[in-house]
Amino acid sequence: MGANLKEVRLRIASVKSTQQITKAMKMVSAAKLRRAQQAITQMRPYADKLDSMLKNILSNLEGDAGTSFGQEREIVKAAVVVVTSNRGLCGAFNTNVIKAAVAAIDEKYATQRQNGNLTIVCIGKRGYDYFKKRYEDCNIVTDYVEIFNDLSFDNVAQVSTMLMDGFKTGDYDAIDVAYGRFKNAGMQFPELAKFLPVEKMEKTESSKGKRADYIFEPDKESLLEHLIPSILQTQFQKFLLDTHASEHGARMTAMDKATENANDLLKELKITYNKARQEAITSEISEIVGGAAALEGS
Amino acid sequence: MNISILTPDKEVFEGEITSVKVPGITGQFEILNNHAAVVSALGEGEVRVIKQGGERMSITIEKGFIEVLNNNISLLVQGVKE
Numbered sequence: 001m002g003a004n005l006k007e008v009r010l011r012i013a014s015v016k017s018t019q020q021i022t023k024a025m026k027m028v029s030a031a032k033l034r035r036a037q038q039a040i041t042q043m044r045p046y047a048d049k050l051d052s053m054l055k056n057i058l059s060n061l062e063g064d065a066g067t068s069f070g071q072e073r074e075i076v077k078a079a080v081v082v083v084t085s086n087r088g089l090c091g092a093f094n095t096n097v098i099k100a101a102v103a104a105i106d107e108k109y110a111t112q113r114q115n116g117n118l119t120i121v122c123i124g125k126r127g128y129d130y131f132k133k134r135y136e137d138c139n140i141v142t143d144y145v146e147i148f149n150d151l152s153f154d155n156v157a158q159v160s161t162m163l164m165d166g167f168k169t170g171d172y173d174a175i176d177v178a179y180g181r182f183k184n185a186g187m188q189f190p191e192l193a194k195f196l197p198v199e200k201m202e203k204t205e206s207s208k209g210k211r212a213d214y215i216f217e218p219d220k221e222s223l224l225e226h227l228i229p230s231i232l233q234t235q236f237q238k239f240l241l242d243t244h245a246s247e248h249g250a251r252m253t254a255m256d257k258a259t260e261n262a263n264d265l266l267k268e269l270k271i272t273y274n275k276a277r278q279e280a281i282t283s284e285i286s287e288i289v290g291g292a293a294a295l296e297g298s
Numbered sequence: 299m300n301i302s303i304l305t306p307d308k309e310v311f312e313g314e315i316t317s318v319k320v321p322g323i324t325g326q327f328e329i330l331n332n333h334a335a336v337v338s339a340l341g342e343g344e345v346r347v348i349k350q351g352g353e354r355m356s357i358t359i360e361k362g363f364i365e366v367l368n369n370n371i372s373l374l375v376q377g378v379k380e
Contacts, residue, residue, distance in 0.1 A: 039307075046304040049372050053337060053365055153306040154377060214367075217338035218324050226323070226339040227363065230376065234306060 005280060008273040012266065019262035025089065026255035029248045033185060036245035039151065040182070043241065047234045054227055061220050068168060069228050070198045078112045079119040079163065079172040080104055081195065083179040083239055084127035085247035086148050091257075093180060093250035094126040096190035097243070101127070101178035104192050105135070108176075113138060119172065123147055123159070123240070151244060153237055160236035164229055167196045179239045180246035186253055188246035195236065198228065299331050299369035301347065303357070305378050310357065314350040318371060320364055321345070335367045345373065 082101040084094045105113060105120070112118045121141040122128035128145045131138070144159050166172045175196040181189045216223055301318060303310040319328040321343025329336075340362040347355040360377025 042308050043306050045302075045309065046306050046374055049304060049365070049374055050363070053363060053372075053374075056337060056365075157376075213335060215334055215336040215338075217322055217327075217336060223337065223339055226361075230361075230363070230374075233376075237306060 005273070005276050008269060008276060012269050012273060015262055015265050015269065019259055019266070022255045022258040022262065026252055026259060029252040029255060033245060033248035033252055036241065036248055037182075040238070040241050040245060043234070043237065047238065050227070050231050050234060054224075054231060056214065057216070057220050057223055057227065060214060060216070061224075067198070067224050067228055069164065069196060069232065070200060072197055073173045075109075075112065075173045076115075077117040077119070077170075077172050078109045079121060079166065079175045080109065081121040081123065081159075081163070081175065081177040081179075081239075082127040082131065083177065083243045084122075084124035084130075085243070086125045086146075087247075088126065089254065090247055090251035091254035093188060093247060093254075094124075097178055097180050098127060098130050100190040100192045104176055104178065105138070121159070121163070124243070147240070148244065151237075151240060153233070156237050156240055157233045160233045161229075163195065163236075164232060172196070177236070177239050180243045180250070182242040182245040182249065185249040188250055193239070195232070198232070299329075299333075299371060301371040301373060303345075303347075303373045303375065305375055310375075310378065311347070311355065315347050315371075316350055316352075317348045318373070319344075319346040320373070321359070322364075329364075329366055329371065331369065333366050333369075337363070337365050339363055340375070345375070 080101055082098065084097050088094065101120075105118065109118050116137065116139075119139045119141060120131050120135060121144065122131060123144050125145055128140075128142060131140055132142075147156065147159065163172070163175055167175060174194075177193045177195045179191060179193065181191045183189065299315060300313070301315050302312040317328055317330050319326060320338075321341050323339045323341045326343070327338075340359065342360050343358070345357050345359055349355060357375070358379045359375040362373065362375035364374075365372045
């Protein structure tokens with residue numbers, strides 16, 4: 001009985017210390033999440049303005065808005081960018097993103113993979129760890145695995161520029177990005193987004209209506225050629241910032257659950273502990289009483 | 299007129315100014331009050347702002363875009379060095 005008591009006491013101590021860790025991790029994630037969300041909101045005015053400029057140009061453009069980034073080619077070579085986090089302990093977040101990527105690789109780009117023309121660009125260690133063993137036949141780009149250490153625009157733009165150059169020179173005919181779209185702290189969705197070629201830009205009726213008389217410098221077509229890389233870079237930055245925020249959101253939820261579970265476990269253990277303690281006392285008393293009775297009898 | 303200078307990471311400046319000189323991709327140009335609506339791509343160079351009250355500000359950029367409409371200027375820049 002004494003040994004059982006000690007065992008339970010040790011378990012309580014260990015659960016408590018684990019709970020402390022999960023609690024701390026939750027709070028750290030909450031702080032980091034706030035910062036990550038801030039980064040997203042800070043980028044929004046820039047992205048919105050860029051978008052409205054694009055709409056402006058498109059509504060003033062006669063005919064089709066064809067750019068070199070909108071070219072639909074037969075997909076011989078493809079690339080999938082997998083954006084995951086660097087660390088685990090964030091629930092099913094990374095698994096979900098990887099699943100989305102794997103679905104694209106195994107189904108959409110199966111033929112490209114068979115011909116050895118599929119490139120996987122890994123961002124974040126988790127994704128890299130997964131793909132380096134299972135997808136050895138694909139061409140895995142590892143240069144950007146650690147990019148989460150510095151999410152400044154210029155740093156991230158390196159990756160998007162590399163991808164755009166690859167698309168221009170014909171190294172890739174299609175590029176998809178698997179990432180975790182951030183909705184709020186409790187909700188993140190794994191998503192596979194098409195990065196290149198850019199979707200055909202349609203002129204919407206509403207943008208036609210409020211056409212302002214702009215002077216375009218240089219002409220509209222070359223302006224588009226300048227504008228679209230910037231838009232793509234911004235879009236790519238958003239993928240990373242979203243994943244970053246999602247990671248912390250997911251971790252916060254996971255750690256909150258873990259803390260809660262530890263609480264439940266502690267409650268149960270405490271009952272077991274008290275039961276064992278009571279039992280020990282009862283048996284001790286009955287031993288004493290028994291002993292006394294035996295003495296009286298003699 | 300009002301200007302807001304934005305980078306992808308943050309807003310650099312927002313406020314009333316009297317003129318701004320920008321490195322357009324086809325050559326430098328300056329925007330004064332009541333400038334016609336214009337959209338232009340910017341190249342590498344220096345953006346010079348004269349704020350209301352005469353204070354000057356200058357930033358170096360790698361590339362960017364400017365939009366002027368009804369005395370509202372939006373300056374989107376990348377690769378800013380102050």
